[in-house]
Amino acid sequence: MNSEKTLHVGSPNIGELEAFWERAQFIFQEKWLTNRGKLVQQFERELAKFLGVKHCISMCNGTVALEIAIRALSLEGEVILPSFTFIATAHALQWQEITPVFCDISPDTFCIDPCKIESLINPKTSAIVGVHVFSRPCDVDALQRIADRHGLKLLFDAAHAFGCSYGAKTIGGFGNCEVFSFHATKFFNSFEGGAVTTNDDQLAEKIRLMQNFGFAGYDNVVHIGTNGKMTEICAAMGLTNLENIDSFLRVNKRNYDLYREKLSGLKGLELMCFDEAEKCNWQYIVVEVEETFPLTRDKLMEKLHRENVVARRYFWPGCHRMQPYRSKMQSLGQRLSITESLSSRLLVLPTGTAVGPDDISRVCRLIAECN
Ligand SMILES: Cc1ncc(COP(=O)(O)O)c(C=O)c1O
Known part of the structure; x- marks a missing residue:
């Protein structure tokens, strides 16, 4: 356990x-x-x-x-x-x-x-x-x-x-x-x-x-x-x-920067970027698990879950593959190729004020172990 x-x-x-x-x-x-x-x-x-x-x-x-x-x-x-x-x-x-x-x-x-x-x-x-x-x-x-x-x-x-x-x-x-x-x-x-x-x-x-x-x-x-x-x-x-919004923002930005630093250089893993000229809440740590990463997105998620890191697949599988839309709109996937591809490759990692630098080191170490 x-x-x-x-x-x-x-x-x-x-x-x-x-x-x-x-x-x-x-x-x-x-x-x-x-x-x-x-x-x-x-x-x-x-x-x-x-x-x-x-x-x-x-x-x-x-x-x-x-x-x-x-x-x-x-x-x-x-x-x-x-x-x-x-x-x-x-x-x-x-x-x-x-x-x-x-x-x-x-x-x-x-x-x-x-x-x-x-x-x-x-x-x-x-x-x-x-x-x-x-x-x-x-x-x-x-x-x-x-x-x-x-x-x-x-x-x-x-x-x-x-x-x-x-x-x-x-x-x-x-x-x-x-x-x-x-x-x-x-x-x-x-x-x-x-x-x-x-x-x-x-x-x-x-x-x-x-x-x-x-x-x-x-x-x-x-x-x-x-x-x-x-x-x-x-x-x-x-x-x-x-x-307290400014302190939430500071923590989220710090967490994002830590993830960026610790995940950089990993083959086949891309951290989602933000336009620094815009205001951002830095609430979403989103990684794209590419084909060159040794594990599929789902296998990586399973590994993290086993280690008590509840990463989430947002938005999997996309609304068009959920009911009642799936039954009504079969074959819609062909028109939604980017949606289908991204929803099968993106993984959202924990952040927010409950997540500290040591937690981020732990998550990134678990991901790096696969590389
Ligand atoms: C994109 C989006 N739209 C709508 C909602 C629905 O909001 P609520 O849960 O407050 O009803 C959520 C989140 O839950 C959401 O992420």
């Missing part, structure tokens, strides 16, 4: 607990647990400021945030998105009887490839959903040009990209709106949580109504809606973690 500490991908980044307990006490003094309390209001104000966007509507999680954004934008028919994403991006569409049309990704960004979108557009297409994968932004300008040319809506799933930028502008204000997840595994978490951010006043108003059953005041429902509300205790965690 291996007695070494277990390292996970996505261990939570947790800020100063004193500040969190103070906020928790405040919640119990106020006796206001949910329904747009003072902490949720403060959380939304501070997030909007941090992201440089006019409106931030907090949510109970990123999936419901996606569902509400999709509905508020009146999407219908078909929507183009990458298959190389977490399943929630596709499910949020299919949940509302909208057909996800999977597009291949660019080998440079791992995000949706703008050159492959236009051939998928037809009269039923209502939107494009870009996903900023592993902290790296989509080619936002190219996507906006295509959306404008064809009169399509443009939505971004920014679950991986909190605190990142595109063209030196913080992600959050692009397209019609952007959607964040503050799940415990994300760079920035509120236990569970999410948000929709936008600069569009009317859209923001609609999303806010939809997030709270359509209530426009006591006893006055003016719109169809659901329950997408964030609780006060989640906002307390979010506010606390927001205060």
Whole structure:
């Protein structure tokens, strides 16, 4: 039995607990647990400021945030998105009887490839959903040009990209709106949580109504809606973690640099790079296991798991190979060659504030042993 500490991908980044307990006490003094309390209001104000966007509507999680954004934008028919994403991006569409049309990704960004979108557009297409994968932004300008040319809506799933930028502008204000997840595994978490951010006043108003059953005041429902509300205790965690974001960033960057140093020179293993001119949260340590590496990606993962290093295959096998899409869209793999190839070769390694320099040395030693 291996007695070494277990390292996970996505261990939570947790800020100063004193500040969190103070906020928790405040919640119990106020006796206001949910329904747009003072902490949720403060959380939304501070997030909007941090992201440089006019409106931030907090949510109970990123999936419901996606569902509400999709509905508020009146999407219908078909929507183009990458298959190389977490399943929630596709499910949020299919949940509302909208057909996800999977597009291949660019080998440079791992995000949706703008050159492959236009051939998928037809009269039923209502939107494009870009996903900023592993902290790296989509080619936002190219996507906006295509959306404008064809009169399509443009939505971004920014679950991986909190605190990142595109063209030196913080992600959050692009397209019609952007959607964040503050799940415990994300760079920035509120236990569970999410948000929709936008600069569009009317859209923001609609999303806010939809997030709270359509209530426009006591006893006055003016719109169809659901329950997408964030609780006060989640906002307390979010506010606390927001205060500590710089220290999370410092640890992640240090970890990334250590991985870079210790993995450099290994044959057949490529660490994913970031554009140093952009802001990045450094939350994803992604290696590409090439054919020249002595073990396959899956064999390497099995070895790491045996040694209590829970590396993960993101996004394996791609949404198009999961249900219900796999049955509906057989042979789609041929169109998604980059997705298929990368999803079989990428491995995500542990980082975050729970992972220290010695842990990274251990992980890298285990990988180097195979070389
Ligand atoms: C790309 C992506 N989209 C959507 C989600 C869904 O967010 P949540 O888990 O907060 O519902 C996640 C993560 O969980 C994700 O990684």
